[in-house]
Amino acid sequence: MWWLLVATTVAIGVRASNSNGAEDPLVVHTNKGRVQGITLQAATGKLVDAWLGIPYAQKPIGNLRFRHPRPIDKWTHILNATRPPNTCVQIIDTVFGDFPGATMWNPNTQISEDCLYLNVVVPKPRPTKAAVMLWIFGGGFYSGSATLEVYDHKTLVSEENIILVSMQYRVASLGFLYFDSPEAPGNAGLYDQLMALQWIHDNIHYFGGNPHNVTLFGESAGAVSVSLHLLSPLSRNLFSQAIMQSGSAVAPWAIISRQESTIRGLRLAEAVNCPHSKSDIPAVIECLRKVNASDLVANEWGTLGICEFPFVPIVDGTFVDDIPQRSLSSRNFKKTNILMGSNTEEGYYFIIYYLTELFRKEENVYVNREEFLQAVRELNPYVNNVARQAIVFEYTDWQNPDDPIKNRDALDKMVGDYQFTCNVNEFAHTYAESGNNVYMYLFTHRSVNNPWPSWTGVMHGDEINYIFGEPLDPAKNYQPQEIELSKRMMNFWANFAKTGNPNLQSDNTWTTTYWPLHTAFGREYITLDVNASATGGRGPRVKQCAFWKKYLPQLISSTGIHFLYLFMLTKILKIDMWNSIFIYLVTYKGNRVGTKLGIKLTRCC
Structure with a gap:
């Protein structure tokens, strides 16, 4: 495990200097309290200082399950930040047994709802006003962890003299359940990221970082998250530029409608023997809060298409204030440099x-x-x-x-x-x-x-x-x-x-x-x-992308427009199963029909 490669002689030296009365350089004063770090050694032999498992929000347990994160209270003791944080609750991939190509993505720390922590890794000697990179892991919004071996921070930090921060954020229903209620408002996982980003803005200078030069980077669902931060009015001013690897907010699996998210939440409630009537959402949420977290994530998966993940971001009107395609077309995004591929x-x-x-x-x-x-x-x-x-x-x-x-x-x-x-x-x-x-x-x-x-x-x-x-x-x-x-x-x-x-x-x-x-x-x-x-x-792939983005939507629109009258009728009658009737319009930019009616027609893929 990457955090266990400790430079033992350095650690002993630090303890010795403490015994002589010198202030420990691995104890950093943040705006919430002091944190004790550790010196680690990269595979190259170079050293870094690391603070692992710094809490950035209250524990999202009990009545805080499903809710947006709450600011953490101050502490007076020196908090031990020398061990990696828990991984947020998620399912484990067992499809291919112990095959390393699959297990490399499985959690490597204890799984717990108490998981809202971040890591800070800093080069030695300690820099001043160093560029900061915030890594957002991927995993389809249903899995992932900042502590995976493949994300070992030490080499990138020590080779390039940057400060690297990563955070755990809630995934699956625990991070994205939506019931149009403050008790289950949706996008909690994105608000976790936002709170971690605010923590960096407020505290990274204590570690030698420049709060005015923060770059977000992420892969897959992490890249979708990065692009949503570019679009969000809440986080645009908290970072400088962005890197997106194999993902963006306009991916078909990145966003689902609030209606679809609610339906999936009710199906989950039914699967775990909770009340599942749309007419009594408070009872649904109250019951879901009492269900074992592992049982929740184990019952999320029904019959879904390829790249179709059960609980993902929604257009909530605040963090995600509009359909990503519309935000892009209206130029409603952070104007900055981006790198992606x-x-x-x-x-x-x-x-x-x-x-x-x-x-x-x-x-x-x-x-x-x-x-x-x-x-x-x-x-x-x-x-x-x-x-x-x-x-x-x-x-x-x-x-x-x-x-x-x-x-x-x-x-x-x-x-x-x-x-x-x-x-x-x-x-x-x-x-x-x-x-x-x-x-x-x-x-x-x-x-x-x-x-x-x-x-x-x-x-x-x-x-x-x-x-x-x-x-x-x-x-x-x-x-x-x-x-x-x-x-x-x-x-x-x-x-x-x-x-x-x-x-x-x-x-x-x-x-x-x-x-x-x-x-x-x-x-x-x-x-x-x-x-x-x-x-x-x-x-x-410009030719193939023209097929998906231009030709096919026009083809679907021209062959499916006669369904418009039936669609409007189901909307008026409030028939929940309109989704199944018009699903082929939902998948592509035939979405324009629904957009004109004020409805987000997206099928998660």
Whole structure:
């Protein structure tokens, strides 16, 4: 565990100096009280100071379950911040047993509702006004932890001389249950992040950080969170710039309607034998507060589509004050520099879990034509037949439609484009159109020690190891060129945090590899690979993204507009099952129909 690599001799030296009466440099005075830190050693041998498990909010237990976080009270003693915090309650992935490619994402600290803590890792010697990076972990808003080995903070901090902060935030129903009530207002997990961000603003200078130079960065649901902070009027002024890896707020799985969230909450209540009538929400909440937290998260999953997560953010009118697409189109967002991108095989990780019989975790997987067509149906259940045939047409290699390898890879691209890549592209393009500096990447390197079968390529999340410097650990057996790639990526990310430009070092020198600005016209991006080459032109995946973002919505709208009258009728009659009638309109930008009626029509994917 990364927090256990302690420099013992340094720790002994600190204790000795304390016995001589000198003030312990690892005791920091925050605005809530004193915290005792610890000195740790990175795999490279370099030292950092760390404060692990600093509370930033009251324990969200008892009557505070489901509610927005409350400020923590002051303490008078020296708080021990030398052990990593609890992981917020979530389900454990057991699908593939002890396979390391899956278990690496499972919690590695005690699971508890008492989990609202953060970590601060600082380089030695202690800097002054150092750039601060706040990591927001991913996990579909139903899982994840800031303490995972893959997020080991020490190497990035010690190599790039930045301060790294990470926080635990509530996930699943405990973080996102919504019942249109102060007792269950929704988006509690996002408000956890906001409170941690406020803590950084108020306290990071005590640790040598610059509160006016804070960069948010996150992956997947963490990237969605970062983009929501860019859109939110509540958090825009608490950070400087943002990095989003494989996710943005316009992803189809990022937001669900308040109506859908309420329905899912009532289904959860029924599953755990609580009252589940919409007419008596107080009784529902009162009962759900008494249910064992592990039982809650274990009963959230019903019949959901691929990348469809049970409890996710909603448009609550305060933190998320509008539909993300509308916020982007109206330029209602923080004007700043952003860096974002995706990986070449974003879809496989989710397909392996969703189509488990077809995509077995084996080295050789082939998909014949019949299996391909059936998979398209299963992966796109909410569209009509015309739209489904269009998807088949777009992702078929018509020179050889029966090629089992191309059919397999096409399914990855179909899921990856729709769920991840195209939404990253859309967010970046809108920011560039507005005159902001945008830097875009495509991560294309597959690690030699990747535990997944070779056909999975460069999967969702594979870039994280390189951002946090894992290849620099001799025990991990990375190749020399992979070590150099990791150094280059850490430097790009840290440069961006320090200067707002990945090419510009803090000493005003420039990197040897140039990362071009992503413009609305050129759509330039850099390829992050061991070859260190920069790729220009339009992209990535610009043609396929035009299919998802332009052609298919128009096709669905033109083939489904005759349902408008029935939709309005179900709205007037308040029929709860309108969702099932118009589900294929809900999935895409046929959403414009609902938007004009003042309804958020989004199906979480």
